Amino acid sequence: MTTRLRRPLLLLGASILMMQALILSIGIVYAETTMDTEDQKQVEHPPMKNLLEEEQASDARFFFTQARMQGTVEETIQITFFSDQEVSEARVFLPEEATLLKDKLPTRISVEEGEQPNEWIVQSKRAQNTFFLPLVFEKEGNYEISVEEAKAQLEISEYKENNDENLSSADINHTQGTDIITEHSLTNLLVNPNILFNRGVETTIPHWELASSTTPVNVLSRNLSISQATDVNGWNRLSDSDFQIGTNWALQVNRTSGTRTLMVNQTIQTVQGHTYDVQVNARRNSSTGNLAITAYNGNGVIAGPNGLSSQTYSLDSDFQTYGIRFTANSNQTTIGFRVDGANIIFNQTSVTPTQYSLKLESLPSVGGNGQAEMDLLTQGQTTAIVATPNPGYRFVHWQTSNGNNAVIGDPTATNTSITMGNSDVTLQAIFEKEGRVFVDHIDSEGNKLADSEELSGSLGENYETSALEIENYQLTEQPKNAKGIFTEEDINVTYIYDVFQVNPVDPLNPEVEVEPENKPELPEDQGLFSIDFASRFDFGVQTISAKDQTYYAKPQRLLNEEGTVMEEVRPNYVQISDRRPAQERDGWELSVRQNEKFTDRETGEVLTGARLILQNQQITTAQSGTAPDLAHIKPITLNPEGAKSTLLKAQGSEGEGTWIYRFGDAESADKSVVLELPRGATPRATSYKTTLTWELSSVPDN
Secondary structure, X not given: OOOOOOEEEEEEEEEEEOOOOOOOOOOOOOOOOOOOOOOOOOOOOOOOOOOOOOOOOOOOOEEEOOOEEEEEOOOXXXXXXXXXXEEEEEEEEOOOOEEEOHHHOOOOEEEEEOOOOOEEEEEEEEEEEEEEEEEEEOOOEEXXXXXXXXXXXXXXXXXXXXXXXXXXXXXXXXXXOXXXXXXXXXXXXXXXXXXXXXOOOOOEEOOOEEEOOOOOOOOOOOOEEOOOOEOOOOXXXXXXXXXXXXXXXXXXXXXXXXXXXXXXXXXXXXXOOOEEEEEEEEEEOOOOEEEEEEEEOOOOOOOHHHEEEEEEEEOOOOOEEEEEEEEOOOOEEEEEEEEEEOEEEEEEEEEEEOEEEEEEEEEOHHHEEEEEOOOEXXXXXXXXXXXXXXXXXXXXXXXXXXXXXXXXXXXXXXXXXXXOOOOOEEEEEEEEEEEEEEEEEEEOOOOEOOOOEXXXXXXXXXXXXXXOOOOOEEEEEOOOOOEEEOOOOOEEEEEEEEEOOOOOEOOOOOOOEOEEOOOOOOOOOOOOEXXXXXXXXXXXXXXXXXXXXXXXXXXXXXXXXXXXXXXXEEOEXXXXXXXXXXXXXXXXXXXXXXXXXXXXXXXXXXXXXXXXXXXXXXXXXXXXOOOOEEOOOOOXXXXXXXXXXXXXXXXXXXXXXXXXXXXXXXXOHHHOEEEEEOHHHOOOOOOOEEEEEXXXXXXXXX
């Protein structure tokens, strides 16, 4: 059997003074509050929530630093994305083939799986604009990563070892059509770096040439043509009979006689003022051998006073790596390898933009941390940097403690960039201790009414807080520390609010607040579900009669601004307000109980047969919404034995807001609350009264 539970939320009693005997009249009417003592199981309501819907901030917009990115299988690739406002959470969708390296996440960043497939929730302990995600892929392919509406494409290629012995002539022909590689790619800038042969009708070494100390170099893609004739050992002959060259996987130079040297060179594109590293693997096959590596300015001369950098090495019998560093002074630079020895072999030549290290420090170290998207950069290359203060600290600015020509985008911004100069850089994120003020808005029971606020500022600076306008609530008292100065100790400012009691309104014009005569004493702390007013029924002074009699309660009167009674009358009425949030509203009922028969309180004598009748019931409000239903269309006769009579019923969203339940209107105000007295009642000359209990209950269905 289903049981309906009721929780009385408000009980209000109104005493009614009846009639006197004979001609002597007594007109005393008053109200008193009574509590319903019926043994009921109370329904537990959920904790009170803020009536205001939380304001939804405009959605943050995310974007990636690069729309297309490249990476290699089983090597970590770091994905960076930004937000146009500081956020503490982002939803990221990663490819199924991607593994998120949680142990390499930045400090204060955590991730958890979302509800959708491949969805990850990235969370930061403090709101920020820049996020880094380290990923690794198990197989090659083209993938997509998205953050909200922003998307980026990832091209993951298979890792291949550089085994030049396996290159074919077709590979070499392909390199001949390769464009000169631009500055910021860290790939080899030299074309055909292993100096591989292209054997055919005319044997060549693509993109390389032989030169003497006075030969001008003006063509970037010149190819070294050699005789295709070979001797019994497979050596290719040169026009200079002192030298032979050979092998398919590297360049091997054999000096047949004399002490002359042979130079192999290539001209590349460079950026003026930028620094580059040249490297080559080499060894000697004879008892002695020297290799000179030289960079020239590329203006047409490969020797003499135009050399940018040069170094000569005495070669070892095993392969070693040798190199130089140079700074370009034009947009072309010639790289030369001069061979001096009986038999020398070299390969894996390379020219790469010099990478400089970016090191980040925090001052003080407990103040926070700085992060950079990359820690190795070439000159002129830019990377994103972000400073994250620890609780109790604020970011001040960026500064470099060492390094040349590095440029910080905005030194005072937590999220900015740095462009690398021409040396290693130590970048410092400067923090300072800050004061913090935490502002809370709660009701008298400690329930949170609005989001907490956090203010921060320099120690000694002034702060100021203010109360919020919260619907249905009013501030009880201004906190003493609403204003002050920031200190090292955290400051808590608490605003306490009470529910704003709804004032009585005119039952004929509910848009207007009024001051009714004979207001009842209402229970305090009714909350957001309340009876705001209930008229006291006064039947006045009547003459005793031996006949059946019908008496009417006086209409409700209002007071003017001076506190005197106005001549206009209003129907008697009950005012109800339901301001609870929608999720807490589950319907309600208004009922009334006549607690006892009309009685002379001094003698205990009962007025036999007296009946109290409520008629001309009407519902009205000043607002929109669905009205509650009348439980009875016809007049209601109250049971003098204490049984409850249901008057109004509201279901779901019905009855939201403030409603007037009145007895009559302007025409019938004085004929709507009725007292019927049969002739056998035999009243005496005294006062009779009874008590009504108005009950407003939340009645959820089980």
